[in-house]
Amino acid sequence: MPNQNIILCDVCQSRDAEVFLTQIVEGKMQKVNLCKECSKDRGVEDPTGFALTELLAGLGTSTETEKPAPAQPAPAAGGTVSGPSMALTTTSATKCPVCGFSQADFKKTGRLGCSTCYQTFSESLGSLLKAMHKGTAHTGKMPANMARRREIAERLRGMQEELKKAVESENYENAASLRDQIRKLANQMEG
Amino acid sequence: MKFSGLIANPGEWMRADGPHHDIVISSRVRLARNLSDLSFPGWAKKPERIAILEQLKPQVEALPEMDDAFSEYLQDLSALEKQVLVERHLISREHAAKGMGSAVVMNRQQTLSIMINEEDHLRMQAIRCGFQLKNAYKLINKVDNALENTLEFAYNPQLGYLTACPTNVGTGMRASAMLHLPALVLDENINKVIQAVNKIGLAVRGLYGEGTEAMGNLFQVSNQTTLGEKEEDIINRLGKVIEQIIEHERTARENLLQKKRTVLIDQVGRAYGILSHAYSMNSKEALNFLSFVRLGVDLGFFPADFRLPADELFIETQPAHLQKSSQQKLSAEERDALRAEIVRAKLRHFPAPDFEKVAGGKPEQDDTAQ
Numbered sequence: 361m362p363n364q365n366i367i368l369c370d371v372c373q374s375r376d377a378e379v380f381l382t383q384i385v386e387g388k389m390q391k392v393n394l395c396k397e398c399s400k401d402r403g404v405e406d407p408t409g410f411a412l413t414e415l416l417a418g419l420g421t422s423t424e425t426e427k428p429a430p431a432q433p434a435p436a437a438g439g440t441v442s443g444p445s446m447a448l449t450t451t452s453a454t455k456c457p458v459c460g461f462s463q464a465d466f467k468k469t470g471r472l473g474c475s476t477c478y479q480t481f482s483e484s485l486g487s488l489l490k491a492m493h494k495g496t497a498h499t500g501k502m503p504a505n506m507a508r509r510r511e512i513a514e515r516l517r518g519m520q521e522e523l524k525k526a527v528e529s530e531n532y533e534n535a536a537s538l539r540d541q542i543r544k545l546a547n548q549m550e551g
Numbered sequence: 552m553k554f555s556g557l558i559a560n561p562g563e564w565m566r567a568d569g570p571h572h573d574i575v576i577s578s579r580v581r582l583a584r585n586l587s588d589l590s591f592p593g594w595a596k597k598p599e600r601i602a603i604l605e606q607l608k609p610q611v612e613a614l615p616e617m618d619d620a621f622s623e624y625l626q627d628l629s630a631l632e633k634q635v636l637v638e639r640h641l642i643s644r645e646h647a648a649k650g651m652g653s654a655v656v657m658n659r660q661q662t663l664s665i666m667i668n669e670e671d672h673l674r675m676q677a678i679r680c681g682f683q684l685k686n687a688y689k690l691i692n693k694v695d696n697a698l699e700n701t702l703e704f705a706y707n708p709q710l711g712y713l714t715a716c717p718t719n720v721g722t723g724m725r726a727s728a729m730l731h732l733p734a735l736v737l738d739e740n741i742n743k744v745i746q747a748v749n750k751i752g753l754a755v756r757g758l759y760g761e762g763t764e765a766m767g768n769l770f771q772v773s774n775q776t777t778l779g780e781k782e783e784d785i786i787n788r789l790g791k792v793i794e795q796i797i798e799h800e801r802t803a804r805e806n807l808l809q810k811k812r813t814v815l816i817d818q819v820g821r822a823y824g825i826l827s828h829a830y831s832m833n834s835k836e837a838l839n840f841l842s843f844v845r846l847g848v849d850l851g852f853f854p855a856d857f858r859l860p861a862d863e864l865f866i867e868t869q870p871a872h873l874q875k876s877s878q879q880k881l882s883a884e885e886r887d888a889l890r891a892e893i894v895r896a897k898l899r900h901f902p903a904p905d906f907e908k909v910a911g912g913k914p915e916q917d918d919t920a921q
Contacts, residue, residue, distance in 0.1 A: 408843065432569065449602055459590045459594060465594070470716065471591060472715055472717065473590055473594040474588060474591055474705075475585055475588060475705030475713040476588055478710060478720070479707075488717060489778060492718055492780065494779035495779015495780065497778075497779060498708070498709065498711025498722070498779070499779065500724075500780070501711075501712075501781075502706070503699050503704055504700075505700075506705075506877075518812060521617055
């Protein structure tokens, strides 16, 4: 094996890594290996002053060469803790179609523009949310009207299946009744 | 309701009451909610922000819980009034900085406070005295359900409730308890506790939340993450950790009584002496000494009916509350003098601490315990 303990830089994938960083965020260990040049490029001089997630979020996407976003104003007093810092990596030209928010705006504020931004920037938000939270999928409360709508949608799907079968088996009486029921349910969903 | 009417009474959480109130001052749960497809307050242009506010405010005021509420636009509150609300934990420091386009609605008992156009369109919090996280959640969840009937909140099946800051996405919930931990500070085990709590994904913060200093041995413990865990699970996990911290604090108190009695009674005695005789005192100093008087009440060195007046001083000596009690604008020095005066006046009714009453390290005193 030609692997003589040479580790390549995670950023440029060409030079040998000379800077090895390990950070533990909420018990999850993250490692980044960097060559001298890339570590300098990314401003890795004080390993305590940035989050690895910030670095990792910038890997493998676009040709963005900007430095990671400055960390959020860090709460420090009294032995407090701050979450990982944030950086979006969608190309800077992407703008939210609903509110016009861009990646540069996120870098400035650390906040998003509107709820649709979560779709607009979903690709880059994914890794950020993963680093920030316990999981990647919501398992908690759901708005009641949404839960109701979802239940109706499921029932509709089942009935449409039945309708198809009824038509195929030429059971037209049953099909007509199913069609009426489906109409009724669909109306409920609108209301 | 007018502002003066609201603050004439202490909030429910300031009543030195509730389960484990000797260690848990208050329990809070807040939910962040936004309207679908409208710009978040920090990004919305002023007319849009005002339109959102005008849509939300009447709905919030119409809640049955908000019968006889205090409801005000932020631009109609003075800087001092806003600061008083911050000191009572009824609005955030961030919200106090807002003007046109934001509002706050809260009930008379001050258990429920809803900020409109803070960082999110709605920041709704329930605050209860003592260790009552579940009750606080029950209250705020009920309000959330009621509002959901008429408002369409930004929600995505994968990510849950969508918030301006990605750190709040999912449940949009932050649950926290304010803990008084003088013995853990005194026996220098507090950092171990903070580290252990941080390691399991919970945050420990100072008196006024993120980025604030821990004064008066008061610490806020809260969940750090909001995505991937059910509301009830977050609250249960947080609750279990808080129970453990309560146990640690009780053990530390017992240890101090048994093994470092002199250190302990010296702190309580000095705090009482300085508070009773000082003529100028800044708020940090006051909080730190009041903390040891409170501990003295917990340990039986002072009569139990001094708990409420001692706890009231925690709030009354805060800068904005002091200024509010005075007719003219006070300089910092005048404030320190007034603070010392208020504390002296109240402590005049406190007897000196009776350290003989509570058994300590000496075995011959053991039979007099409690």
